[in-house]
Amino acid sequence: MRLLVIGGAGYVGSHGVRVLEGAGHEVWVYDNLSRGHRSAARADRLIVGSLHDQPLLESVLRDRQIDAVLHYAAFALVGESVGNPAMYYHNNVIGSYHLLEAMRASGVQNLIFSSTTAIFGEPEKTPIAEHFPKQPINPYGFTKLVMERMLDDYAQAYGMSFVALRYFNAAGAHPSGEIGEDHTPESHLIPIVLQVALGQREKITIYGNDYPTLDGTCIRDYIHVDDLADAHLLALDHFAPGKGLKLNLGTGRGHSVKEVIDCCRAVTGHPIQAEVGERRPGDPSALVADPTLAKKTLGWQPRYNTLLPIVETAWNWHQKHPHGYGD
Numbered sequence: 001m002r003l004l005v006i007g008g009a010g011y012v013g014s015h016g017v018r019v020l021e022g023a024g025h026e027v028w029v030y031d032n033l034s035r036g037h038r039s040a041a042r043a044d045r046l047i048v049g050s051l052h053d054q055p056l057l058e059s060v061l062r063d064r065q066i067d068a069v070l071h072y073a074a075f076a077l078v079g080e081s082v083g084n085p086a087m088y089y090h091n092n093v094i095g096s097y098h099l100l101e102a103m104r105a106s107g108v109q110n111l112i113f114s115s116t117t118a119i120f121g122e123p124e125k126t127p128i129a130e131h132f133p134k135q136p137i138n139p140y141g142f143t144k145l146v147m148e149r150m151l152d153d154y155a156q157a158y159g160m161s162f163v164a165l166r167y168f169n170a171a172g173a174h175p176s177g178e179i180g181e182d183h184t185p186e187s188h189l190i191p192i193v194l195q196v197a198l199g200q201r202e203k204i205t206i207y208g209n210d211y212p213t214l215d216g217t218c219i220r221d222y223i224h225v226d227d228l229a230d231a232h233l234l235a236l237d238h239f240a241p242g243k244g245l246k247l248n249l250g251t252g253r254g255h256s257v258k259e260v261i262d263c264c265r266a267v268t269g270h271p272i273q274a275e276v277g278e279r280r281p282g283d284p285s286a287l288v289a290d291p292t293l294a295k296k297t298l299g300w301q302p303r304y305n306t307l308l309p310i311v312e313t314a315w316n317w318h319q320k321h322p323h324g325y326g327d
């Protein structure tokens with residue numbers, strides 16, 4: 001297929017591109033490079049453009065005769081969204097509207113959408129199945145829920161077809177160490193902990209140890225980016241006009257912040273100083289996926305089933321690129 005990957009120079013998107021290209025698809029990356037990195041994409045396949053530039057999107061979709069779009073281009077930081085919701089509604093919701101309108105105008109009907117566990121808010125129990133109530137507790141989660149709803153409505157009214165993949169916590173890096181996670185500023189747990197091991201930070205602050213979990217720290221389901229990429233590849237076989245699929249992508253296993261830090265200590269051999277700080281606004285206590293439906297529907301099977309090899313691939317990337325992409 002001819003694919004347009006919006007946000008394909010970003011962390012999750014760039015790993016997706018590798019898997020899609022590896023499967024023989026013709027892949028074009030469209031990215032404004034605000035969070036993505038030029039060197040994470042192939043120069044001959046990169047189109048630098050904004051989600052808000054609907055005419056450019058339309059011409060790319062038409063000229064490249066795109067069969068399906070993969071939309072990875074959203075801001076995705078809980079804390080940032082609490083402090084600056086306008087930025088989130090503008091990029092995530094309004095940007096997606098421009099993309100959907102460009103697709104409608106150019107007759108491209110198929111979309112794979114990066115959704116998130118954050119749409120569930122603070123679930124009453126885990127693991128989280130697809131039908132659980134959607135009650136986001138931060139603007140980021142709410143923008144993604146609005147986007148899912150937009151897709152439902154566009155499918156119903158205009159015959160569009162979509163697969164929304166709800167990531168739990170994307171982690172790890174391509175085993176080659178050529179691409180990986182590089183955010184500025186970094187706010188994600190595993191890269192921050194590894195920056196301590198690299199000597200780039202003095203310590204990690206644990207955001208709260210009074211959550212209702214076994215050790216009091218938040219629990220998340222860390223899923224390898226290449227496993228997310230595999231799910232996108234499989235999802236390309238599941239487009240049906242006027243229909244949408246929504247699937248939860250995680251391993252089904254949760255790890256506390258303390259467990260993640262211990263795992264990073266084991267992988268790096270570094271003592272990694274940690275201190276307990278305040279809770280971070282917008283953080284739910286425990287988010288663990290029930291991946292049964294995704295496995296059944298897509299025939300998907302995560303390759304990385306424990307935290308250790310996920311952290312090992314992240315450490316491999318960070319050691320090879322201590323300053324990320326350097327741009």
Ligand code: UDP
Binds near residue numbers: 169187192205257283
């Ligand atoms: N976290 C932490 N210290 C940090 C960064 C993150 O304790 O410096 C915690 C955060 O509160 C959450 C978990 O680590 O419980 C994962 O956070 P991350 O930002 O990586 O992903 P999120 O769950 O927000 O998508």
